[in-house]
Amino acid sequence: MGRPWYVGYFEGRDWLRNIDYTQEDIKKVLEAAWDLKRKFKSRIPTPYLKGRTLFMLFYNRSLRTRNSFEAGIHQLGGHAHFLSPDDVYTPTLPEDMVPYQTEAISDVARVLSRYGDAIAIRIYGDPAKWIIGRGHRIVEEFAKWATVPVLNMEDDLYHPFQALADIMTALEVMPKIRGKKFVVSYAYSGGLKPLAVPQSVALIAAMFGADVVIAHPPGFELMDDIIKKVKELADQYGGSLTITNNMEEAFEGAHFVYPKAWSPKKFFPPFNSTVDKEGAKAYQSKFKNWIVTMDLLEKAGKPYYMHCGPADRGQEVTDEVLDKYEKSLYFEEAENRLHVQKAVMAMVMGSKYEEYE
Amino acid sequence: MGRPWYVGYFEGRDWLRNIDYTQEDIKKVLEAAWDLKRKFKSRIPTPYLKGRTLFMLFYNRSLRTRNSFEAGIHQLGGHAHFLSPDDVYTPTLPEDMVPYQTEAISDVARVLSRYGDAIAIRIYGDPAKWIIGRGHRIVEEFAKWATVPVLNMEDDLYHPFQALADIMTALEVMPKIRGKKFVVSYAYSGGLKPLAVPQSVALIAAMFGADVVIAHPPGFELMDDIIKKVKELADQYGGSLTITNNMEEAFEGAHFVYPKAWSPKKFFPPFNSTVDKEGAKAYQSKFKNWIVTMDLLEKAGKPYYMHCGPADRGQEVTDEVLDKYEKSLYFEEAENRLHVQKAVMAMVMGSKYEEYE
């Protein structure tokens, strides 16, 4: 049993944002993911990370991310630690230290680097104090101090592994994304949600040359620098970017629609002087008509339906779409989380020159 | 090292109740459990589920169940995820959904099925809202949607793995159970407890042809359909069923006594219009004399003492019995949880036609 080419291919590198990598790099990840997916289905052993440890720090709840990372590293022969902030002294930025409750991220990152092989973090919303960008700063602080790879399991700006799973899923049903209409749309939810998913999905769709359409009500604008980057990538890879405030128009003739809730950034620092959760919720509640129904999908010409999960049933989307729409990719996207994450772990945590049994 | 016959013997099947299987099937489980027990004691490796993942969802506390499943799958080469409802979006029946806090069981079951190899659930009491039968419905809902085996780690009606461990333990000290007096008795506790253990134990004792005696104060009746099934099984396998309200009489000449607290169902829906915990506790407190003492056991002729654990010391049973009674099977039952669960996991999660190292 030989070691595949991708083990250790990006040895030692962090994975904070997909835009830190090139389109070529991402294609390598997908190639590795398909190899691992095939082996998983055939129950071919893949012990490429035997004895390796992944530390998973979850400041927020998770079903897909936690279970796909934990099962994934086990399938690669390694082991994940599930660390909730309550079990450890909460790792914290210098300005937020509380004696006897917190520990400096610089210390936590350096200590864990001595024991294992990668650190993965999820942080957005309340644990990042709803100051937009602070979650990402915390992830970057870990990366600054850790001497092992740091993996971003979703912060308040980026959710790179979701986007990797999404592009993998899209390519499985349509081998060329370039020139296809790919809609990243707002959909209503009463809950408060970060910008990470729509931003990361728009970026990766642009990186694969899609005609990206971003649709949302006024006030739900994504971050300026992200939009700028989406535009740049679209130009570079032969796609385009359109922004609209009309959901139905956006869906018309689309190949893929990705309708998903996020919260309007203008109610939160640094775009607002305070964290105004109630204001955000009240504003969101004006757009309950941004819901995905069978009718809407049929009128649009039956595009593939995508969502990172968990979808808020009855708000973002009807039960009927989730449970019966034949072009829903909802569970395929969830599954591909496993495969892309195993690919990246094998690439950054693995070693090119190591023997394994 | 060859693969034993039992790996994949029930490939892909759920294990929700023992009565979904025949006596022959159960005997196969025990045969596998004894093989695994022997190998465990001799430290013979048993990597029959290498790379397999078990998702364990615990809505209730657990010592024996959690640790025996988690250690058990590791001993088989696999890995268990310990999932507390707080760490994930709580998996919930359609009628109980709370936006942003819960996720439909249908979605959770389908997503986890993509990542791993079995889903195990424990739910009764408060997390099942004390509506009797609702815990079992939740387990069935998982089984309906999952495409991997679902294992019942105790709901409000059944605790199949406890009963398997119990019958294994009984057979270790008395090779034939048929025609032996096997008493499933109420014992006092101030706490609220489900019907799962007495019901599952009575069922399996009947399935092995015991003369089953169910003893409890008036008002502690088990479910009607369970009693009916116990009677049927007793008839089929050459045993009998007697129900009595007298503990001492029941114990007289018994080979096995299994005195264990449960709560009277008439205080809970659907047998009552509301959940009346205080009423149940007040009623229970009238039966503090239902305690197992050395004296009682000696008068009865020294039957084997059984309990699923944890026993409420000073309520269900005296310290003396637990710590000094020479015919107590308390720790043997706990130990055999490990072996029967490994057997069932190897049988339902394993694959007949797979190579392993």
Place this chain on the structure above:
Amino acid sequence: MGRPWYVGYFEGRDWLRNIDYTQEDIKKVLEAAWDLKRKFKSRIPTPYLKGRTLFMLFYNRSLRTRNSFEAGIHQLGGHAHFLSPDDVYTPTLPEDMVPYQTEAISDVARVLSRYGDAIAIRIYGDPAKWIIGRGHRIVEEFAKWATVPVLNMEDDLYHPFQALADIMTALEVMPKIRGKKFVVSYAYSGGLKPLAVPQSVALIAAMFGADVVIAHPPGFELMDDIIKKVKELADQYGGSLTITNNMEEAFEGAHFVYPKAWSPKKFFPPFNSTVDKEGAKAYQSKFKNWIVTMDLLEKAGKPYYMHCGPADRGQEVTDEVLDKYEKSLYFEEAENRLHVQKAVMAMVMGSKYEEYE
């Protein structure tokens, strides 16, 4: 691949205090730890505890201890269960039992002994009710009932694995400790902390023949019997013991300084009639000048700086010392936790006469 000499060297023994072992024994542990450290750095597989299970019971938070034990046993081929007291029925001394919430340690220890291969416990402070010595009694109660090795992950009197990591670290920078000035000093913190670290460090330094200096303000005396034992060991191994109330004087010309907060025992039972946390904090706050600064270390002649972590930045020590002092051993001590613990686990949980792949 042969099995190293240390696997099973102390088969079946507990590790509650280092003073239950001889200096010769401890040297064997360090020899094993260095072998495992070298193999870890070279990524040489060390599957000496394949299929073994470690139960970790954490009554207190932990970063280093939990992650080094969990990663460590995985690197040895085994698996650790992370058990928080909330997930199980809390294991409890006979006098503290609360029906339906707790389970007797005697039962928990005996049940877990049937499923796996060692039980590790951390308990001090609130979970031990701030009665000094009670945490250690709980650990001893586990050891009394368990039939597998019990490991002390820090109680209110001893933290043996920290002290093992510390002496390993000291020996890495100075091959002979005998006759070297080794200062165990109080340093200020506003938090309440146990005596475990200073006591265990003083004991092991004495066991290696250091000239031990214990420095603290009046009222921060260590336990009498510990001091007596430090003195005995110093006499036996060619060292000495000095106690002083002057930090600066203590540091003067030291080879190693270990400045670390603990709380004055006179505010807690059995040295006080009640648990007087506020009294302890108020008293501690008089000694904020017991802080380690660059200036202090330079005046003292640049000794090696040691601390078990997490250090309270700005209270026990300045950021500058932790992040820039070139003779800080802070992260090396943390790292060596991994290696000494793997050594002890291999020695007590391993089997001399077992084949492994």
